[in-house]
Amino acid sequence: MSANLHKLFCFFILFITAASAAFSQGRNVIGLNGYWQFSKGTYTPGSADTASAKWQTVSLPHSWNKDDVDDDTPGYYRGLCWYKKAITVNSDWQNKKVFIFFEGANQQTAVYVNGHKAGEHTGGYTRFCIEIGQFLDFKPGAKNEIAVSVDNSFNENIPPLTADFTFFGGIYRDVNLVICNKTHFDLSHASTGVYITTPTVSATNALVKINGQITTKSDIKQKLQIVTTILDLSSKMVADKKIFLSGNNTELNFAQDLPIISNPHLWSTDDPYLYTVITKIVDAKSGDVIDEVANPLGLRWFKFDGEKGFFLNGKPLKLMGASRHQDFKGLANALPDSYHIHDMELLKAMGANFLRVSHYPQDPMILEMCDKLGILASVEIPVVNAITESAAFTANCKNMQVEMIRQNYNHPSVVIWAYMNEVLLRPKFNNDKPRQQIYFANIAKLAGQLDSVTRKEDPNRYTMIANHGDFNRYKQVGLIQIPMLVGWNLYQGWYGGTTAGFAEFLDKHHKEFPDKPLLVTEFGADADPRIRSLQPERFDKSLEYAVGFHQVYLNAIKARPFVAAAAVWNLVDFNSETREETMPHINNKGLLTQDRKPKDVYSLYQAYLLNKPFIKISNWNIRAGITDSLNSSVCTQPISVFTNEHTIQLTVNGTRLPDQQVKDGEATWQVPFIKGLNRVEALITVDGKTYADIQDVNFNLLSRDLKNDRDSLLNINVLLGAKRFYVDEAQHQVWMPDQPYRTGNFGYVGGHPFSMPGNGQQSYGTNKNILNTDNDPIYQTQQVGIQQYRFDVPDGEYELVLHFAELTTNKTKEALAYNLTNNIQKEKAEERVFNVTVNNQSILKNFSPANTYGTLTAGQEKIQMIVTGGKGIMIAFEPLKGEAILNAIQLRKM
Structure with missing residues (x-):
């Protein structure tokens, strides 16, 4: 060769x-x-x-x-x-x-x-x-x-x-x-080595300045030419500049003031016009290009105002968007570029113009897409919850801040550099108050140092700290006063208090710090996409509660010009390994699921933020319920439609229901669903053009007169001690909340819903991880002290499944730091032993769920039986030690 x-x-x-x-x-x-x-x-x-x-x-x-x-x-x-x-x-x-x-x-x-x-x-x-x-x-x-x-x-x-x-x-x-x-060009901080500033930008003129560093290791002194060219989208040159440098075995700094660009095409969230800046190192003698880099350029100017909010290019603009974590279902955080691109497209499709890149710098594709799509951004380093009082920790923080700024300096989308998040959430030395004051002073010292580093690195953008809702503590430590902007992560009506407290907090900040621009950097409520409720309440994880929560927050933000920006927590569900709750290891506050499927809350934001006609039916298309009366053939349940118009038409199974006025981006109908497939069509008319959304709802309708129902497809799935539905799309099942037994129908006899002791969040059930299942909500509620469960079903062959999980345990686990009002007392494991009979036949004898499966572990017992003589099914529970329990029950006619 x-x-x-x-x-x-x-x-x-x-x-x-x-x-x-x-x-x-x-x-x-x-x-x-x-x-x-x-x-x-x-x-x-x-x-x-x-x-x-x-x-x-x-x-x-x-x-x-x-x-x-x-x-x-x-x-x-x-x-x-x-x-x-x-x-x-x-x-x-x-x-x-x-x-x-x-x-x-x-x-x-x-x-x-x-x-x-x-x-x-x-x-x-x-x-x-x-x-x-x-x-x-x-x-x-x-x-x-x-x-x-x-x-x-x-x-x-x-x-x-x-x-x-x-x-x-x-x-x-x-x-x-x-x-x-x-x-x-210098690569020491993994940047391009070229830094672009726009000292003056207006609708008529724009001045662009270039600063940069060059590393040269030549043994011979070189004469170099630095050539910078600005191109518009059509690749037409709009400005250029050439300067000469010379040196060898050294680092060279250079600066260029380019000619004024007349009548610049401004960058905005609606029109994110990008120029390209190409900077070359040229051998002055030969004319050869030695190195070349390209950077984006967006010509815009902006400011934050404590009274009037945010301004872009001289016009007020409410920044509305989301925070974003970088992981994806089944991939951890190892995402190809296409996934990052899609996330930013989903954010823009929501109508957003703002991204809080949290809680750390993310893939370069994120800010590249923000530049291209017209999304303004805040970026931060991961100083979260607490600090270490060491020189090494401080040095690492400073280095991260410098790297973040230099690597992302040229993105026109970036308007904020942040450096702390909820750093007083987990304060150290709670049992030593004098030592804690020293710790707080060191936090303030670190904040001051990071703020100074940031302003030195980039005097043209704003600095920010994001705080949790302990206003007085952050004020006393000084973390409201140090940065140029203050962000508040607020969850009134979720982790504690009521939703009304959100607006009260905003007004308190503005009253005490009227000149300090305010951003709501987090707010949200968990929304497990599998959970629905006709009686939504705080911490039930239902989409219905989350929608109502966000409506209150959005209205309060919209009504206050001094709220410059708001970023919902979070754009997507993300992994948090220590979390338990209905979907263990996942924080469900996302507007999208971890695999990026939209929830109703995403549709709500589209209704609030989009400037083009939008309509979307609530995505609850697998349902179950009982007929409205003995002679009825329908079950009436609510259905919501989200839109940014004022009036909606709704047709169900070919029948038009009365038109509804839209309030807070949503209109709701009480719909008479029939058994099987229901076609739902929603319509809006804008400027003579019709926009529609269609959804097919599959409804498992159970007769109130169950004893005379000869339906060969009888299938009942019930959650005991619950007020919520659980939708299992994989098995095409919907689990209904339970009811007391009524003659001719089904339900429990005796007992009460399980509730965690000392819990200030949930009125029923547990939020702990249930082992041996991915369907935790089936086992997180139960009826305690149950005496019977009855089904007045016609004669036939049936499959009965009893679901059990012992929800009490002696094990203690540290609560999430946010659960400030959730003072769960140390639990005591209940000792339960009971017998279970079905139609007087012994099924389970001396049965203990804890001994059989383990605590907080799902188990099920399946029985096949033939019902004769019109006696239906009666499951009896005989307590031997403690109280009998039942978490869920299924019945299927075979």
């Missing part, structure tokens, strides 16, 4: 192991996502594998926690893992600089090349770049091993320390090789 052919072959080998490749003059960027080896074992880079290193092939992005965060075993793997990859490099690169560029790895990373440590990085959410060329073997055909250790272990000197989200481990974003000449 000739030398040139061998070189071409080596270059081809590199490319087939790369995910993608991009070229500019003077610089190559080559993707390294494919074909990595991964191990949780120990490994010595550059040597033969040790016995414990068991490798598996993976592609990036990758997280090792995508499965263990969702299982029923508490905790998830937090520790050291290894990635390695062999590459063949181009021998021409020997005279260049070769870097490996990570978009994100959580949270301590070290890079080794051919056994040599090339560099390391601390922090799981900012990008980093490490030079590796000095360790590469450039001989033709030589294999170079890149080994990367990544460790997501707890480290008291690295934020975040604690948080209501999962600290996934892995190289969970893209990795690239960057090959450039020895003279190049």
Whole structure:
């Protein structure tokens, strides 16, 4: 093989192991996502594998926690893992600089090349770049091993320390090789090395200023030309500037004031017009391009005002949107770019113009899409809940803040740099108040230092801290006073209090700090997409309660001009491994599910925020209920439609119901549903054009006269001790809340709903994780002290399933920090032993759910039986120790 052919072959080998490749003059960027080896074992880079290193092939992005965060075993793997990859490099690169560029790895990373440590990085959410060329073997055909250790272990000197989200481990974003000449734009903070400011922007003129850093390692003093060109969307040049520099073996700073751009096309949320700024390093003697980078440019100006809110390009604009976490169902946080793009498209489709990137910098694609779609953004580092009073913690915080700013400096969408979130939520030293005051003083000191760093790095944007709702404590510590903006994370009517307290809090802030611009940086209520209720109440996790909650908050925000921005918590459901509740390990406050299916609350926001005609029927299309009366053939239940119009027409099964006026983005009808399929059509008319939404509702209608119902498809699923429905779409089942027994029908006899002792949130059931099931709501409620359960069904063959779970336990678990009013007392496990008979036949004898299945563990007992003589089904519970319980029951005619 000739030398040139061998070189071409080596270059081809590199490319087939790369995910993608991009070229500019003077610089190559080559993707390294494919074909990595991964191990949780120990490994010595550059040597033969040790016995414990068991490798598996993976592609990036990758997280090792995508499965263990969702299982029923508490905790998830937090520790050291290894990635390695062999590459063949181009021998021409020997005279260049070769870097490996990570978009994100959580949270301590070290890079080794051919056994040599090339560099390391601390922090799981900012990008980093490490030079590796000095360790590469450039001989033709030589294999170079890149080994990367990544460790997501707890480290008291690295934020975040604690948080209501999962600290996934892995190289969970893209990795690239960057090959450039020895003279190049500075890569030390994984930025482009070029920073764009717009000192003056108006409707008539715009002034653009460029600052940058160049690294040059040439032994010969070079004369360089810095050429900057601004192109519009049609690639037409609108301004350019050239300056000369000279130097060698040094770092050079440069600044350029470009010619004024007349009549600029302004960037706005409705018209996110982007220019492109191309900056080149050119050899002044030869004219060769040595390095080149491109950055987006949006010409806009903005301000926050304590009385009037936010202004963009001189016009008032209420910032409305959401916060966003970066994980996805089944993927952990290892998302391909297309997933990030889709999230931002969903946010824009909601009518939003604001994103709080929380609680950490996210994939570069997020802000790129904000620029393109017209979404203004706040970005923050992950100082969450608490700090460590150490020099190392402070240094890491400062470094994260600088990295975040420099890496994202040129995005026109960014208007806020933030650096703390609810940092007084978990105060240390609660039993030592003098020491706690020192701790608070150190928090304020760190906040002041981060604020100063931020203003020095970028004096043109605003600084912010997001606080939880303890107004007096944040005021006393000084965290309201330090930043330019204050964000409040408020949950009145959810974790405590009532929804009316939300508006009261906003007014209190404005009264005491009238000049301090205010943002509502979090608000929301859990909405399990499987739970519905005709009697919604706080903490029942129903979509109905969440919709009402958000209506109150949206109205209060809309009515107050001084509320500059609001970001609902959260755009999507996200993983929080320590959470239990109806969907364990998931925070259900998202407007979208973890796999991005819209909930009713998403439709509500579209009704509030969209400027184009919108209509959407509530997505409750699997239902069950009992006929309205003995002679009725329908069950009347409410159905909601969301729209931004004033009046809606509704037709059900071809019959038009009276038109409804819309209030707070919603109109509700009492609909007479028939058995089986119901066609529901909603219509609005705007400027003579009709907009419609159609939904088919499948209704399991049970006769009130059950004894005379000869339906061969009789199927009853009941939650005892509950006021909510549970919809299991996978099995196409809907579970109804229970009822007292009525002659001719079905229901319980005796007992009362289970309620957690000392609980100030839920009036019934438990919020604990139920083991051995993914259908926790079936087992989280129960009837305690039940005497009988009866079904007055006609003769026939039936399958009966009794569902049990012991909900009391001696185990204690720390409540989520937010549950400030949820003073759950230490529980005592109840001892229960009882007999169960069905139609006087013994089914369960000396039965104890706790002994049979374990506490907080789902179990079921299935019985097949034949009913004769018109006697129906009577299940009797005889207590032997304690009280008998039943969590749920199913009956199916066979």
